[in-house]
Amino acid sequence: MRKxxxxxxxxxxxxxxxxxxxxxxxxxxxxxxxxxxxxERGTTTATRAAFAQKYGTNKNKKNAFGKCVSKQTAAxxxxxxxxxxxxxxxxxxxQGTTAETQAAFDAKYGTNKNKKNAFGKCVSQKRGEAVxxxxxxxxxxxxxxxxERGTTTEAQAAFAQKYGTNANKKNAFGKCVSQKxxxxxxx
Numbered sequence: 001m002r003k004x005x006x007x008x009x010x011x012x013x014x015x016x017x018x019x020x021x022x023x024x025x026x027x028x029x030x031x032x033x034x035x036x037x038x039x040e041r042g043t044t045t046a047t048r049a050a051f052a053q054k055y056g057t058n059k060n061k062k063n064a065f066g067k068c069v070s071k072q073t074a075a076x077x078x079x080x081x082x083x084x085x086x087x088x089x090x091x092x093x094x095q096g097t098t099a100e101t102q103a104a105f106d107a108k109y110g111t112n113k114n115k116k117n118a119f120g121k122c123v124s125q126k127r128g129e130a131v132x133x134x135x136x137x138x139x140x141x142x143x144x145x146x147x148e149r150g151t152t153t154e155a156q157a158a159f160a161q162k163y164g165t166n167a168n169k170k171n172a173f174g175k176c177v178s179q180k181x182x183x184x185x186x187x
Contacts, residue, residue: 033072
């Protein structure tokens with residue numbers, strides 16, 4: 001138990017350092033990753049054993065939570081980078097090409113004296129909205145999948161059969177989350 005607490009503490013410190021370097025997206029990604037991993041790990045002995053088997057890399061598989069958080073954080077940072085690229089495109093389109101549209105854009109987003117920070121503020125705002133929506137959808141989907149997976153052996157086997165796509169069906173939780181988060185973000 002101490003190793004998990006120490007691993008989580010070290011990961012939090014590392015993520016805080018990365019967050020300072022990249023403007024905070026890793027902290028959000030790390031928090032979301034932890035929530036996703038907690039939901040996937042579950043509370044039953046069977047789900048925890050499957051979780052340890054899936055992510056654990058050392059002899060006793062005690063590093064599973066940290067490995068899961070690392071993997072999920074990397075995926076979250078990648079998604080955040082894509083959200084930033086999309087936000088930049090959206091802001092370019094909103095900014096327009098005429099003097100009137102650019103002046104309106106500067107007035108809407110600019111916060112300093114000469115409103116020259118409008119583009120950066122627009123990108124930041126749109127990226128934040130997209131990331132928050134994606135993170136909320138993923139966490140909500142993870143909770144729904146955790147509930148759907150159930151606690152009985154029979155329910156977990158049915159869940160694995162329904163969502164699992166690889167030979168041992170160990171990817172069922174991730175496939176479920178992906179499917180539900182995608183459906184939620186498109187609705």
